[in-house]
Amino acid sequence: MSKALKNLIPDNFLSEYWQKKTLLIRQAIPDFSPPISADELAGLSLEEDVESRLILEHGETPWELRHGPFTEETFSSLPESHWTLLVQAVDHWVPEVHDLLEYFRFLPSWRLEDIMISYATDGGNVGPHYDQFDVFLIQAEGKRRWQIGPVYNDQAPMVKNTPLHILSEFDALEDYVLEPGDMLYLPPGVGHHGVAQGDCMTISVGFRAPSHRDILMQFTDFVADQLSESLRYSDADQQPVSNPGKIDEQAIDRIQKILRQYTEDRSLIAQWFGSAMTQIRHPQGREETIERWSLLNSEFGDYNLRVNEGSRIAFYQGAHAFVFADGERYPYTNEQLITFAKKLCTQQLLQPEEWNSCKDKESQQWLITLIMNGVLYLDE
Numbered sequence: 001m002s003k004a005l006k007n008l009i010p011d012n013f014l015s016e017y018w019q020k021k022t023l024l025i026r027q028a029i030p031d032f033s034p035p036i037s038a039d040e041l042a043g044l045s046l047e048e049d050v051e052s053r054l055i056l057e058h059g060e061t062p063w064e065l066r067h068g069p070f071t072e073e074t075f076s077s078l079p080e081s082h083w084t085l086l087v088q089a090v091d092h093w094v095p096e097v098h099d100l101l102e103y104f105r106f107l108p109s110w111r112l113e114d115i116m117i118s119y120a121t122d123g124g125n126v127g128p129h130y131d132q133f134d135v136f137l138i139q140a141e142g143k144r145r146w147q148i149g150p151v152y153n154d155q156a157p158m159v160k161n162t163p164l165h166i167l168s169e170f171d172a173l174e175d176y177v178l179e180p181g182d183m184l185y186l187p188p189g190v191g192h193h194g195v196a197q198g199d200c201m202t203i204s205v206g207f208r209a210p211s212h213r214d215i216l217m218q219f220t221d222f223v224a225d226q227l228s229e230s231l232r233y234s235d236a237d238q239q240p241v242s243n244p245g246k247i248d249e250q251a252i253d254r255i256q257k258i259l260r261q262y263t264e265d266r267s268l269i270a271q272w273f274g275s276a277m278t279q280i281r282h283p284q285g286r287e288e289t290i291e292r293w294s295l296l297n298s299e300f301g302d303y304n305l306r307v308n309e310g311s312r313i314a315f316y317q318g319a320h321a322f323v324f325a326d327g328e329r330y331p332y333t334n335e336q337l338i339t340f341a342k343k344l345c346t347q348q349l350l351q352p353e354e355w356n357s358c359k360d361k362e363s364q365q366w367l368i369t370l371i372m373n374g375v376l377y378l379d380e
């Protein structure tokens, strides 16, 4: 169930700060206890499927970047200080970390990128930089000093000879030391530089926004895949031309009409967008779920149906309605199915009595498909 961040009123936050201004909230989560230990985080970085990086300020090269999976030896041979371990999508792997998303239910869940967690030793930092994402930085353990700069873009000078995007000129405008439970919100582009004061752990809840480039490329790909080669530019109304090389306004009109036909189709946009925004990077746990399901002889029994921590569900209700799960689109045709979808988006769970009361074959089949696709799993 959704939880509230202290001193953050969603209405005010969205109108005053979201995508606009930096905000520091002291003790946004009072009595914060880290949902994962440093050892568990390091353990995750040994796993094949987990995306992890190590950044050593004074490594074999300045700002050395290493990619996981790592080994026990990697960690035993690290220097005493000035390194950072970053693990992506920890919310997919650790339910207690996934639970932190309950604080952010006032934002569309399809805007979420992931929860990245970093562990740094004294002095550890990844250099002053900016991100393309909105990010909420929750201090989980220890202290980190954050210097906040102005908004930067891809014209900003960068440190050379490192794969990291580090600003070579950085002016701090604000300076804070964050302690466990404190939270800093940064809009996209705001320069920031966080340095560990002693060992510390920081949780970054990142929200992605698709680039115009991706929107155009992916939408046109999606549409083009459905079109027949016989659909063509047509100029049955062509008049004699004064100069054969001239592209006249009528030609542009005909092209624009073709483009509009697709860009003005809101159902088409929704179909692509819902699939794109629910795509997942780390499909997981499917074999196990399917095996368990077949052992149960395809009976739900007394189990809760829970949304996989790595899964994404969304819905759209316009002239046509669609439900989306992990990049798949399901045309919605009845009320019960969309009621289930809405529940799964807010409570991430269906209790036995909720789905047992479902007599509708189509909805039952949809739930089974989600189980088979690993979107839902059975939970005692």
Ligand SMILES: [Mn+2]
Pocket: 129, 130, 131, 192
């Ligand atoms: Mn950052």
